[in-house]
Amino acid sequence: xxLFVATALFSSQVFADPNDAKSAIISAQNTLKSCYxxxxxxxxxxxxxxxxxxxxxxxxxxxxxxxxxxxxxxxSSAYTYAVQSQNELSGLISQATALQQNANNNDTQNLVIVIxxxxxxxxxxxxxxxxxxxxxxxxxxx
Amino acid sequence: xATQQYKTLILVVTVFLALFTASPAIxxxxxxxxxxxxxELSILGAYHxxxxxxxxxxxxxxPLYIDVDNNLGSFAYYQIEVKFRNxxxxxxxxxxxxxxxxxxxGNISFCVANNEALELPIxxxxxxxxxxxxxxxxxxxxxxVILNGFPLSLSSTTITWDSxxxxxxxxxxxxxxxxxxxxxxxxxxxxxxxLWLNMTSPIVS
Numbered sequence: 435x436x437l438f439v440a441t442a443l444f445s446s447q448v449f450a451d452p453n454d455a456k457s458a459i460i461s462a463q464n465t466l467k468s469c470y471x472x473x474x475x476x477x478x479x480x481x482x483x484x485x486x487x488x489x490x491x492x493x494x495x496x497x498x499x500x501x502x503x504x505x506x507x508x509x510s511s512a513y514t515y516a517v518q519s520q521n522e523l524s525g526l527i528s529q530a531t532a533l534q535q536n537a538n539n540n541d542t543q544n545l546v547i548v549i550x551x552x553x554x555x556x557x558x559x560x561x562x563x564x565x566x567x568x569x570x571x572x573x574x575x576x
Numbered sequence: 577x578a579t580q581q582y583k584t585l586i587l588v589v590t591v592f593l594a595l596f597t598a599s600p601a602i603x604x605x606x607x608x609x610x611x612x613x614x615x616e617l618s619i620l621g622a623y624h625x626x627x628x629x630x631x632x633x634x635x636x637x638x639p640l641y642i643d644v645d646n647n648l649g650s651f652a653y654y655q656i657e658v659k660f661r662n663x664x665x666x667x668x669x670x671x672x673x674x675x676x677x678x679x680x681x682g683n684i685s686f687c688v689a690n691n692e693a694l695e696l697p698i699x700x701x702x703x704x705x706x707x708x709x710x711x712x713x714x715x716x717x718x719x720x721v722i723l724n725g726f727p728l729s730l731s732s733t734t735i736t737w738d739s740x741x742x743x744x745x746x747x748x749x750x751x752x753x754x755x756x757x758x759x760x761x762x763x764x765x766x767x768x769x770x771l772w773l774n775m776t777s778p779i780v781s
Contacts, residue, residue: 487689494653497685498686499724505726551598552598554598555601558593559594562589566586569583570583573579573583
């Protein structure tokens, strides 16, 4: 019974050496950079990235904790925070890509509206000028 | 006379309708986003205002807030490097736009969307000791800075007595670094905020 309790207690803790913690932090940093890049592109395309930013900041907050824990020689906490940070970012790139795609589609629609509005405006001007000329000729004849 | 009136009416209606029809295109051409392309960095005290701590008492927690406002025109990934120095150690230089060459005690990473701001809560406390075997104490040895609950070693930093200002003054400063997509590294964003603190022992009554 004592052995079982002791095993359960120790198995819940993560023991990590400096190398494990360092590589977990580097891995989380690389994931964060990729997610940042995807989010940046989504915002540049005109997407609303509030939700993505919130997730990124939650992950970067955990990464900061990992870095601070590493600097404080607490490698187990550093490792745990780095892994949590990376887990937080799962699926973010696909979300950012989907948002970017939607924003691009909206942009295409807006461009079509702009082109149609220019064509419509030219048509209205043409009709108006034609009517003005017709009235001018009628005025001269009478 | 009636024809002249019709001509004027047609002209006015045509111009009005043409402008109305072209409004989506005009809107796109005329509204140019005003961007200053910079990041604003500021530090606030415990009450979210300019009430900053003056003394750095051993073990006392000092809540601070660092505000970052992104006006770069694009999404940005930042890092704050937390550093501490005495009166003679390397400081960031506003004129040369260089960072301090001291190693960072700890880094805080975060992202800010374009035209958005972020406030980072930071809790700092200090641990240091005076040389006990000296009768005339003129040197203070820093032990560590506790940053957001993590003890960061400062054991190589000593502060000497500042006779002009009557105190042991240490400088806590926060440098802003920004991620550069091209080099894939963080680079100094030429901005920092700092606090000079008079390191004191708690008064025992």
